[in-house]
Amino acid sequence: MNPLQQFVAELLEQEGAVVEPIEPEGLEVLAPAPLQQALRLPELARLGFGAELPADAQRVSLESDWMERLAGLLAERGRRLEWIVAMDNPAPGSPERILQHGLDLLNATYRLQGVEPAWTRYLILRFRYAAVSDEKRDGILELGFNLANGATLDELLAGLVAGAMELEPLAAPPTGVDLPSTWQPQRLQPILERALAQRVGRQLEPFLKGMRRRQERDLKRLHDYHNDLRREALERLAVLPSGELNEKQQLERQRQQLRLAAIAREYEAKVNDLRQKYAVKVTLEWVQTLELIMPVQRFAVLIKRRKRERLLMLDWNPLARRLEQAPCEYSYTWERPREVCDEALHLLSPAAHGPCPQCGRAYCRVCHPEKCPKCGKTTDPGSVLIPLGSQQTGDGTAP
Ligand SMILES: [Zn+2]
Ligand SMILES: [Zn+2]
Numbered sequence: 052m053n054p055l056q057q058f059v060a061e062l063l064e065q066e067g068a069v070v071e072p073i074e075p076e077g078l079e080v081l082a083p084a085p086l087q088q089a090l091r092l093p094e095l096a097r098l099g100f101g102a103e104l105p106a107d108a109q110r111v112s113l114e115s116d117w118m119e120r121l122a123g124l125l126a127e128r129g130r131r132l133e134w135i136v137a138m139d140n141p142a143p144g145s146p147e148r149i150l151q152h153g154l155d156l157l158n159a160t161y162r163l164q165g166v167e168p169a170w171t172r173y174l175i176l177r178f179r180y181a182a183v184s185d186e187k188r189d190g191i192l193e194l195g196f197n198l199a200n201g202a203t204l205d206e207l208l209a210g211l212v213a214g215a216m217e218l219e220p221l222a223a224p225p226t227g228v229d230l231p232s233t234w235q236p237q238r239l240q241p242i243l244e245r246a247l248a249q250r251v252g253r254q255l256e257p258f259l260k261g262m263r264r265r266q267e268r269d270l271k272r273l274h275d276y277h278n279d280l281r282r283e284a285l286e287r288l289a290v291l292p293s294g295e296l297n298e299k300q301q302l303e304r305q306r307q308q309l310r311l312a313a314i315a316r317e318y319e320a321k322v323n324d325l326r327q328k329y330a331v332k333v334t335l336e337w338v339q340t341l342e343l344i345m346p347v348q349r350f351a352v353l354i355k356r357r358k359r360e361r362l363l364m365l366d367w368n369p370l371a372r373r374l375e376q377a378p379c380e381y382s383y384t385w386e387r388p389r390e391v392c393d394e395a396l397h398l399l400s401p402a403a404h405g406p407c408p409q410c411g412r413a414y415c416r417v418c419h420p421e422k423c424p425k426c427g428k429t430t431d432p433g434s435v436l437i438p439l440g441s442q443q444t445g446d447g448t449a450p
Pocket of ligand 2: 409411428
């Protein structure tokens with residue numbers, strides 16, 4: 052069965068229908084009255100999911116109005132899932148090497164103190180984004196955090212979720228396990244704003260590139276056209292004698308000068324139109340939350356910078372078989388490497404520990420989120436995120 056057919060079959064069965072697969076790629080459905088109403092179906096219906104439909108079947112596809120009918124039936128169900136899994140959790144071999152490969156610190160030394168089995172809680176959020184300009188692009192963005200330490204799961208995410216979904220869930224974590232608590236919205240909101248903006252930007256990069264190419268092409272066409280008109284008017288002016296002009300020549304000069312002014316005005320207006328045509332509006336909407344609770348191997352890493360030390364915990368995940376990356380505790384970027392600040396040994400991307408644009412003093416955006424500690428210039432969070440190179444608005448709704 053294709054995934055949509057499978058999903059519809061399971062959903063309808065859950066809603067009390069009797070469902071039989073039929074060929075080619077279809078379902079025969081005997082629906083109870085409430086389901087008939089919700090989906091606008093007769094009591095006995097045939098549905099088709101492939102290119103070829105079974106006889107008398109309605110087509111169910113991602114493009115059909117069936118998406119709305121199914122969404123109406125689901126309503127708010129399926130938005131949140133807590134998934135607790137357990138599995139064999141042997142410690143990985145050569146943890147020193149794993150750490151060396153996984154932790155990239157520019158200005159501090161570190162030492163692995165030990166590796167212990169532990170449990171953690173992952174928060175995995177799914178968003179739908181849409182970018183609208185002269186064209187439209189939409190898609191799904193997944194963002195995951197380890198709530199024990201704020202590490203983002205970028206490279207681990209696919210393997211982790213797919214692996215966990217294949218396991219039988221437990222009703223509750225084993226007694227006595229220590230789990231990180233969930234994050235309150237006040238904590239999550241600023242992190243999401245920074246982490247999402249960059250990731251949406253990354254996902255939209257090809258779309259934005261294509262759009263910029265079209266914009267440049269249109270701008271060049273506009274420029275060339277008006278440049279030709281302008282040259283023509285200038286040539287007409289150039290053939291007029293330089294001395295006294297007769298009445299006819301004076302009129303011609305006036306006409307060409309007016310024409311030049313009109314060309315300049317029109318050019319400016321057309322450039323403005325293009326700017327509007329290619330302005331990008333990006334929206335982001337929360338769709339689903341998955342809380343995944345599972346065992347990990349916890350690496351205790353002692354970080355040293357000058358005379359200070361900080362104990363950092365990093366989890367190695369037995370499903371993804373990888374060590375997570377140390378978070379940038381300001382931007383939550385997936386990019387490496389990390390630096391640590393002098394004051395509190397915060398972990399930072401080089402940009403979040405970078406120089407103030409006004410006075411040049413490097414400072415930690417976690418210690419000083421509001422403004423530069425030397426000159427007082429207000430911190431612009433956008434300046435430490437990966438630049439999009441285009442206008443963007445995001446309204447990340449908190450789950
Ligand atoms: Zn700091
Ligand atoms: Zn400054």
